[in-house]
Amino acid sequence: MVRCFLIHTVCPVSALSAGESRLLFSRVFGPDEGVLTEQHRGLGPEERRLLRREKTAVVARQVRSAVSLSREASGRPPVEAVPGEEALALQEAGSGAVRLRAGDPFPEEMSALWLAVQSLGFTLVCEPHENLPLAEGTLRNLTRHCLEHLHMLGPGSEVLLRSDRVDALLSRLLPHGQLLFLNHRFAQSLEKEVAAYMAK
């Protein structure tokens, strides 16, 4: 299962300190693991939400660090794609996988797959036994849709104001965190539904 999907900054943000990342969208799937473990049994729903937020913040920070090191190492100048050039932006996007050790921050070991498009990162946190090639493909697909439907290459803030679109996308392509083996026909069918939702 995918534990969470995040959209966050991977560029310096003036209001934050150097390594921090601003979360623009965060969706954690499934029940809160805290309710079921001994460790956090005593926590109330408020504290559990806080813990969830902290965990996603930790993931975002780690991915931000990985992205900046990767960009530094490759030494390639960043490509500035404009609205309409989503395919180009995706092609030029850096990608990688971060190993999240058990306990840091999830109880079990996880793999965080990331795709960095200019100043934003799209991250999928998967359980390690998950089919990573499928996860990578799904992440690319999700990113492409987000870039297109939320006009993310432009200066707007739709990702914040139209977060329901991302949720709608996730409910079709990654329902409750389930990765799906979709051939192009199945994908087309779901994408048609998504497009219909976005048109409203």
Place this chain on the structure above:
Amino acid sequence: MYSHGSESLIKQARDIQEAELKKFYRRLAKLLQGKELGHEAMDSLQRLHLILSATKFTRTLPAELQKGLLPLLSSPVEQLQLLSSAVLRETLPLSGEELNYTQEDVLQLNSHTAALLLSQAGSRADLSSLCAQLLRSLESRQSDGPTHSLMQTLPILNTIITHSPECLTEDHLTLLSKKIVDWLRYASITQGGGASSGGFFTGPRSRQPVPTAELDGTVSGDFFTVLCVGQGFTDDQWMNVYSFSMLRHWLLTYHSVPSGSTIADADDRSEVDGSVVSMVSATSSSSRLLPPKERLREKAFQYCLRLIEQSDRKALKRTDTELQKACLVEAVCILDCVCVEDTSLVYRTFPCVKALFGRLSSDLTFARVLLPIAQFYLNHGEMAAVDCESVWKLVFGRFPAELFNSPFLAHELLRFLRLNLESLQLRVPEYTRSFPNLLKFLAWDSPAVVDDFVDLLPSLVTAETAVELLHTMLDLPCLSATLLLQLRSTCSPISEPGGRGLLSLDAFRSASLRGLFLYLLRTEAGSGDTIDRLSTLHELLAEAADWPRVVQCAQTVPVLLHIFFSAVVMIADEKLSAHLILVMLERSSLLLNIPTYIKEIHRVFSCHLLRLCKLRPSLVVDQSHELLEFAGTTANVYSKDEIYTHVVWALGEYLSVSSDSRCSVRLITSCFEALEAVLFEITSSAPPPGAACPVPRVITTLMSALAKLASRSHDLIPRVSLFLSKLRTVTRGGSVAWCTDEEDLVAIVMRGEELWSLLKTPGVAQSVLTPPPHVTTPQWHRDTNLSMPLQLRTLTSLTHTQ
């Protein structure tokens, strides 16, 4: 992309004032009371979601607003379902108003309400009742019921069993096993959803059932799978996709052999299982007789074999080619799973997996598929008596050598190694010899994989290859530069006008120097610890010292060296320890010149040199010749002060009869003379041009070492005392050329005086500076000879009131 606009929106949402917020809540509650909810309501809901999610501290909504939101969850407008679910997920439920898990209308449970239920689940009981509800609706479902609610059943169940597998009862498992078998194996093989066979003739007459097709366009000849296409799909075909998507997880959760059984009466079942298993293997054709669990296993097996066959077809679309690869990975993993569960399946599976390996092994684009195949070979190869050598040649040979720069492959390969460490060390001798290749992943992308190597490195340390490994790690930045050159060499033209890396690239391409680089790029250990012309190599790569990848690599080497030494200390005998010390001394001046890299390495060396000497004090006497050579070279004081200090300290501490009986007076004297010469030299004149003043600690360490040696051979005491008193005189005259800081000078002089006065009484000096072992390693309570008198004395003083 991320603009000031977004940043200020978030700021506004976080900083909204209480009064304004309350007003907003009231307005929204009013809007929600209206019959029709228009754009304003939607926008306000969006805004509410932003306000709630912008901060990590939970805001509670007023009861009135919450009550207005709850009905939206079952609104016919999806956007409202979505927004209300998203909003309610970010806030606390009103106590008493928590969603009732035993809702009767759970048939209407849409995806977004389900998401809310899941996120608000407060206990296992909640999840269990949700499961029960879902399965009840599944069982009693009308064939023309809403599709969406059916399709999300499996994802919801999958997420629940991830966290809490025991939420499904025995009956649930049986029911689901049966359903999944139906969906996987017996889904419709004709196209669904109003597929018409032609463009012009779209009348009822032409609505013949059209069979589904394979990805290369040919008509499907066998049961439906995720790799079949059609114009439209029937419900059960959708369920085929959902079932396969969760199949592996299902098998891992409920079918793994001794799974800390979450289902009751596991003990009885295991006996039954055993007998059923042997029956299964014999009657694979008559699978209808099998119990649901075994039937599912058999069908999963068949499905995977079919996927493997289907993946051989040339897909018409590129995304489908990628899907085929993902399916291959999944299929092999599931086959591995079922073979672990029922080992008799191995004989049926291996021919297929072997054929697949043969088909894919020469194509590097399938590298990620070959990893699960390698896992399969590792798990079952021995049992099937199959030769796995070609697999390991690929995994330890070609992959690291040619695909070191694919981040996902690196991640997966290293994970594979981590998970199977014990097995690999036992059964695959190539593993420990392949470190020159494996380290290429580290050299290329250190930050991403250093964590994996922290876990893997200890297993790569063996007595035979430890020295070569040490050399390889010290030259990791050189490897990093070489890999860059290798890539650049294949990409760029032979002659390039300008551009970076020209000198090193030319060297890389030149026939006479190529050998140096080829040594670094070797794939296996065993062809020599290192090369003679290492300094030449370092010179050629000097310009690489500021390449980002090289710098990142250099930063990870010290950490890994610590791990290396901690591991090697466990297995190193006297001979190897001596060899390592020599390597450290030799390499301390033979490193790629990256700022701070050399200093860091020296620090690591110092630490571990000392550690080795502490563990085996006789090493100092053994290697005294080389150590003295190092300590007697004055230049080392200036260029390698850290190591120098430690070497001198080790000599002073361990060059004694108590460490090794072979330590003669002559040895002590020659050591003394060597150190004395250096000390004279550095304290009699200014440092050589270009060098800074010697570090004060070097001087004090030299003085202490000399004093220690003198305390073991009393003839030397007058010489030391003379020097120390001379030192006092010289420094009284004010500043000296070899020490600019006054405080340091004072400290040096003080130490000198302490030693001088100590040496006035040789007997005391000897006990203080060369304490016998029973003083340095007191046994006290562990030693019966000492503890008894101690105990008696303690008891006496406690009991006698005097």
